Amino acid sequence: MESADEIIPVGVMLSGRGSNFEALLRKQCDGYFQRARIVCVVSDNPDARGLVTAKANGIPAYAIAPHAHPGKAAYENAVLQILLQHGVSLVVLAGYMRIVGRVLLDHFPGRILNIHPSLLPSFPGLHAQRQAIEHGVRFSGCTVHFVDAGMDTGPIIGQRVVPVLPDDTEDTLSERILAQEHELYAECLKRVTEEPYEIRGRTVCFGPQRRGDRA
Numbered sequence: 001m002e003s004a005d006e007i008i009p010v011g012v013m014l015s016g017r018g019s020n021f022e023a024l025l026r027k028q029c030d031g032y033f034q035r036a037r038i039v040c041v042v043s044d045n046p047d048a049r050g051l052v053t054a055k056a057n058g059i060p061a062y063a064i065a066p067h068a069h070p071g072k073a074a075y076e077n078a079v080l081q082i083l084l085q086h087g088v089s090l091v092v093l094a095g096y097m098r099i100v101g102r103v104l105l106d107h108f109p110g111r112i113l114n115i116h117p118s119l120l121p122s123f124p125g126l127h128a129q130r131q132a133i134e135h136g137v138r139f140s141g142c143t144v145h146f147v148d149a150g151m152d153t154g155p156i157i158g159q160r161v162v163p164v165l166p167d168d169t170e171d172t173l174s175e176r177i178l179a180q181e182h183e184l185y186a187e188c189l190k191r192v193t194e195e196p197y198e199i200r201g202r203t204v205c206f207g208p209q210r211r212g213d214r215a
């Protein structure tokens with residue numbers, strides 16, 4: 001963790017609607033974060049609504065088209081240049097619809113967060129809410145985790161449980177999970193930027209007793 005009063009510049013990556021980004025921004029404006037500051041938004045989709053929200057709120061926003069680059073590394077290098085330009089030290093994926101590759105993972109080891117609309121490790125990948133309904137689970141929810149090279153596989157920072165109701169559709173369940181995502185993401189971003197923690201195996205341990213030491 002950085003020294004006690006240091007501001008931590010956060011770069012947000014998104015591909016679409018950007019409601020999680022909006023929720024984080026609202027919390028930031030309310031003074032909820034002591035150290036995290038969203039300093040830029042980068043999208044792989046020029047039509048992402050999240051870019052409009054960013055600009056309307058005075059946050060520098062950039063669209064980087066993957067297909068305009070000769071490969072994933074070149075694309076991620078272009079993204080990285082923007083993040084570096086803004087001094088980003090923590091990346092928050094907020095509906096970013098690509099697997100993060102080596103360039104960003106190597107530059108931000110253990111410094112990329114993602115949110116997923118299920119209780120991981122159940123239902124990774126696309127249409128997590130539909131997968132939950134089709135599987136017949138009684139509870140689903142959302143997960144914030146550190147990003148590794150896999151799809152939705154990194155160490156878990158926080159989760160919230162949402163019951164699946166008998167008449168839920170993909171839309172109604174998604175809506176209830178999304179409301180919890182907005183709270184959970186802010187809570188987890190606050191914790192990783194304000195509390196000491198370490199990652200032991202797959203477990204993210206917070207707090208002064210995180211090493212399991214006994215007094």
Ligand code: GRF
Nearest residue numbers: 017018019020095115116117
């Ligand atoms: C959210 O459900 C998030 O969990 C998933 O993609 C969706 C993005 O929604 N990764 P939004 O763009 O933040 O509104």
